[in-house]
Amino acid sequence: MLHITMIGCGAIGVGVLELLEKDPQLCVDYVIASAGSEELVRQRLASFKQPPQVLTALPADARPDLLVECAGHRAIEEHVLPALERGIACLIVSVGALSEVGLVERLEAAAERGQTRIELLPGAIGGIDALSAAKVGGLDSVNYTGRKPARAWKNTPAEQACDLDSISEATVIFQGSAREAARLYPKNANVAATLSLAGLGLDRTHVTLIADPLSEENVHHFEARGAFGGFELSLRGKPLVANPKTSALTVYSVVRALGNHAHAISI
Ligand SMILES: NC(=O)C1=CN([C@@H]2O[C@H](COP(=O)(O)OP(=O)(O)OC[C@H]3O[C@@H](n4cnc5c(N)ncnc54)[C@H](O)[C@@H]3O)[C@@H](O)[C@H]2O)C=CC1
Numbered sequence: 001m002l003h004i005t006m007i008g009c010g011a012i013g014v015g016v017l018e019l020l021e022k023d024p025q026l027c028v029d030y031v032i033a034s035a036g037s038e039e040l041v042r043q044r045l046a047s048f049k050q051p052p053q054v055l056t057a058l059p060a061d062a063r064p065d066l067l068v069e070c071a072g073h074r075a076i077e078e079h080v081l082p083a084l085e086r087g088i089a090c091l092i093v094s095v096g097a098l099s100e101v102g103l104v105e106r107l108e109a110a111a112e113r114g115q116t117r118i119e120l121l122p123g124a125i126g127g128i129d130a131l132s133a134a135k136v137g138g139l140d141s142v143n144y145t146g147r148k149p150a151r152a153w154k155n156t157p158a159e160q161a162c163d164l165d166s167i168s169e170a171t172v173i174f175q176g177s178a179r180e181a182a183r184l185y186p187k188n189a190n191v192a193a194t195l196s197l198a199g200l201g202l203d204r205t206h207v208t209l210i211a212d213p214l215s216e217e218n219v220h221h222f223e224a225r226g227a228f229g230g231f232e233l234s235l236r237g238k239p240l241v242a243n244p245k246t247s248a249l250t251v252y253s254v255v256r257a258l259g260n261h262a263h264a265i266s267i
């Protein structure tokens with residue numbers, strides 16, 4: 001059995017815990033919540049048969065087999081870096097955090113010192129295997145468009161680009177590099193960062209973000225060209241009820257990755 005610590009227990013975290021209850025080979029012992037939210041998180045977990053212990057930091061003597069981050073950009077600096085230094089293998093969904101200059105190198109150095117690894121999960125997108133394989137032969141261009149319902153852009157800089165409550169058609173709210181998209185939209189542009197880290201890098205991946213009042217889905221579309229040929233993918237993700245910014249596939253991506261660490265065959 002693999003022993004897991006989970007950072008963050010919101011829409012993704014609860015969804016993952018619900019699915020993991022059915023897998024006897026995976027056990028989440030600890031959930032790390034942000035300070036002040038422990039009681040709320042305990043209430044969220046009250047109906048679980050064996051709820052994990054809720055803490056605000058990993059105990060000094062804890063040695064989980066894996067730490068999985070489902071919290072947000074700040075959690076990478078706060079929890080993932082120190083865990084790597086301690087030799088704990090980490091899986092993360094807040095890949096956009098790696099848009100901060102120098103953070104990739106710091107994570108690599110921490111993992112090397114701890115003789116462990118950090119895994120960037122595909123989350124709401126697919127095709128990362130093909131894109132990163134295509135990169136080996138050389139890529140010429142990667143263009144990504146993220147389209148979400150207008151409500152998914154609430155409390156983001158999109159509110160300065162348009163009136164989200166009154167737009168009647170799809171409206172471009174951002175065009176630029178993946179690095180800038182991830183910085184400005186930490187809860188909506190992790191896919192942009194993941195595609196660029198697998199492909200042409202944060203500064204050469206062109207990103208368009210769209211608020212679409214006529215859509216009920218989070219649509220992720222990218223086109224890649226290079227020595228391998230060409231590749232297009234359109235993924236129409238259903239948003240989670242608990243958080244319209246986040247696609248349900250992100251939950252399944254975490255469960256798949258954890259299962260691949262525990263089961264005899266990984267796919
Ligand atoms: N790679 C991908 O495709 C995707 C990645 N994400 C990432 O996942 C994150 C979480 O998404 P949701 O679960 O939908 O958000 P949510 O807002 O429903 O839940 C996040 C939870 O983490 C907690 N939290 C925040 N910072 C923390 C910290 N430093 N330490 C411990 N707990 C902390 C919050 O209190 C909250 O309970 C997003 O912020 C985003 O960065 C989200 C969607 C897709």
Ligand SMILES: O=C([O-])CC(=O)C(=O)O
Nearest residue numbers: 124188189190191246247
């Ligand atoms: O869940 C999604 O559809 C993608 C998302 O929020 C992100 O890229 O940060």
